[in-house]
Amino acid sequence: ISGNSNISVSEFILTCLKESEQKDFIGAIFTLIYLVTLFGNLMVMLLIMIDQQLQRPMYLCIVVLSVIDLTCSTTIVLKILAILLFNNVVIPHNACFVQLFILQYMETLEIFLLSLMAFDRFVAINNPLRYSTVMTNKTILASVVALNVLGIVFVGIFTVFVASFSFCSTNILPYCFCDLTAMLSIACFEDARYFILTSSLGAFLIVPTFVIIVFSYMKIITAALKTPNRDGKRKAVSTCFTHLSIVGLFYTSLFFYYVIPASAKPLGSTFSGTIMMVSVVLPPMLNPLIYTFRNKEIKQSIVRIIVRKKAATL
Template sequence: MSNTTITVTEFVLHCVINADQKSATISILALIYLLSLFGNLLVIAVIVMNSQLHAPMYLYIGTLAVIDLANSSVLIPKMLSVLQLDSSVVPFGACVLQMFVVFHVEEMESLLLLFMAVDRYIAVVYPLRYPSVITNKTVWTAVIALNIFGIISIMPYIFFTAELSFCHSNILKYCFCDYATMVDVAYPKYLIFLAAGCITTGILPMVLILISYCRIALAALKISSVEGKKKVFSTCLTHLLVVGLFYIPLTLSYILPGVGVKLSTESYNTMVIVGNVLPPMMNPLIYSFRNKEIKSNIQRLFTKKHAQNTQENTWIIT
């Protein structure tokens, strides 16, 4: 083939799954998606319906649930359609849109986890200042600012993608559209810009989060009450579980190609699936089981519904 530039109007997702693993993969992805939808919608509903949960930390958790819903919804249905229906052709605009949304929700989650770490840092290290510094207004302002910053930081990548010249092929070797796969097809050397962006919105927030929790741990050790120490460390463990599930696989999946490390299709897909698909399913479980307020409100919600159904059935029988 000659080294000529072609006008790309669509991409082909080359989602390679072994035939003997295809059915299992589809079933697992469908189950993960259903659990993600149910769990995150339940967390959002509980927070919205209970006024006592209209506090900064729960607003952060509710926002995280919204981000997780968007993340799983933009990835899993398309992956299922590619695997189940062989719907592998994606128009150029739709592919860029998916790339934008995935990039945006990843940045939002990264920065939101940083804000949550800062929230806990102020609550533990400066408890007397916490009520005046961290308010509901502060949280909503932070969420809006994160969205604006995320959109502005992503726009150069969108414009840059539109200007890429695709030679020889429009086949993307993974199950979804993202910046790394497009640039790898067009001009792999430009992946260095992806690494720079990941350092700014991925590595740097992760480092700041770890520093915050180290400072929180040191402050917790000075608490004389054993119960107080347990509460602080329990909260830190909850957040660190969420942080680890999100940052570790995604950071590796973006940084390694950005610095020129070639990943196999299986390795890359595994990293992105773990980083993008598992956290939306696990986060509601983590917060439901480790947060007493959310757990008790969920129990009351289902207990109330069960009591209402029992009462209605009794009325019908009588």
């Protein structure tokens, strides 16, 4: 679609790995990633729902994180697979904005949730005597409800803003899915205020939560280094740095796509597209392993369930 005046867009064209000559191989990798993501997150949710000993604040947060990861991965990866394996590059106008809303909504929830989880660990390590009164299941559930309300309001306003864009020359989006930066790149305006507004809103949401997360983990690491138990100290520091590496991977894309002005990015390049896909696809697959299956209590829960099933069959 081309022209100098505004055009009516009923669908968008997604250009996903268009230069790749190994689409089937890449599609197989994405299929494997999605299946691992699906299995890992469903297993986490099932374990915590079955074992009452795990139904505590931290693990309730992990269940919510698994729901977010599954939703985000399903929304993005299935469309990428449709493009790679079946060359289905077309996405209807309304479906594009639904995908945009879901992705930004899940990212917003995850930002808030990671901050809540960092605060939970901060209280548990630095003020253990008050933990049971500060962090309760009711507190977590109320916080999750509040986060959902904030996310719907914030992302809803943002999506309505993006939906008001008009398009002058093309309906081709330079990514594998509908993304704010891609929409800004083809929208029919040159006014820098749009880019400043979106970057300011992104920074307002992303920077404070990132600071909270890093500050909480630094305090946790400091407290862990003061403990006399060498093995406990090493394990705590290793766990914190592992968590921070996943948080860093997630926040890299957030800074790159929502804080850095769209006009300053190499839009449509292989580099920018790769960053976006990696940061959206990998954390949902890695989170169950990082936050759950390395956890001693989860391992004990798996053993209890296996023993219980064996006993029931005898």
